[in-house]
Amino acid sequence: MRISVASDSLDGVASILVSAIEKRGHTVIPHGALAEERADWAWCCARAAGEVASGAADQAIVCCWTGTGASIAANKVPGVRTALCADAADGARRWNDANVLAISLRSISAPLLEEILDAWFAGSLSLDEGDRANIAYLSGMEN
Secondary structure (H helix, E strand, C coil), rough: CCCCCCCCCCCHHHHHHHHHHHHHCCEEEECCCCCCCCCHHHHHHHHHHHHHCCCCEEEEEEEEEEHHHHHHHHCCCCCEEEEEEECCHHHHHHHCCCCEEEEECCCCCHHHHHHHHHHHHCCCCCCHHHHHHHHHHHHCCCC
16 A cells, blocks of 8 residues: 655654554655655645545555644545544544544654554454444535
8 A cells, every 4th residue: 555654753653654664565655754845744744644635645644743733634634534543543444434544753652653553554444334324424524
């Protein structure tokens, strides 16, 4: 998969994030501090999410110090469902059909990052009618 990745700094797990994704066999499209472009969280995280919405990337991972700003910026992009995850992210994929993962550079350790990424990439959308109805309802709010 093509994964758009944005971080507003190289603090915390940002320095290992790209290699952690690539070792799982994915192609990384870097943004912000991970590339030579504007690194402010609002700009780089919205850009990464925009690539998911346009189809240029299959998913995105966005980061800032707390993860909150990254999540807010990404969720402003129509068609994007961003989940701020502080632990294994399987529920975000299963119940919310999240296509963007937001993480905190401050509170996520390297071992926890590995767990979150494993859960994120292994996750898939629930087949439950109620779960799908929630996603359809949210999608309808964008129109």
